[in-house]
Amino acid sequence: QHLVYPQQNLPSEMSDHVQRVFNYECADWSNWSSHIDESLTKFLDNYQQKDCQQSATELYNILIDAVKEASNMFIPSKQMCHHSKPYWSENLSQLSIKLRESQ
Numbered sequence: 001q002h003l004v005y006p007q008q009n010l011p012s013e014m015s016d017h018v019q020r021v022f023n024y025e026c027a028d029w030s031n032w033s034s035h036i037d038e039s040l041t042k043f044l045d046n047y048q049q050k051d052c053q054q055s056a057t058e059l060y061n062i063l064i065d066a067v068k069e070a071s072n073m074f075i076p077s078k079q080m081c082h083h084s085k086p087y088w089s090e091n092l093s094q095l096s097i098k099l100r101e102s103q
Contacts, residue, residue: 022071023078032074039066 043062047054080086 019080020077021080022075024075027075029074032070035070035073036066039069 040063043066
């Protein structure tokens with residue numbers, strides 16, 4: 001399953017047909033998790049020092065913002081349209097080439 005995020009800087013005629021989705025196979029998970037850890041650690045340090053009183057919704061939004069920021073930084077995106085084949089892999093490409101060569 002792919003997370004879809006807003007179409008940015010696309011010509012209007014393409015915006016109905018193209019979606020940008022995260023390419024999880026090329027993600028830098030180590031830096032992604034480190035970034036979230038650092039962001040939340042910084043927030044918690046400030047939170048404890050200032051004895052803040054924030055609602056659960058506000059804390060949830062801070063967590064979500066940290067995840068979104070890390071995702072935009074460390075998970076590349078790819079464009080998907082109705083012609084895309086998200087199930088297609090490098091292995092399938094190699095098998096397809098071998099099949100064509102054998103015919």
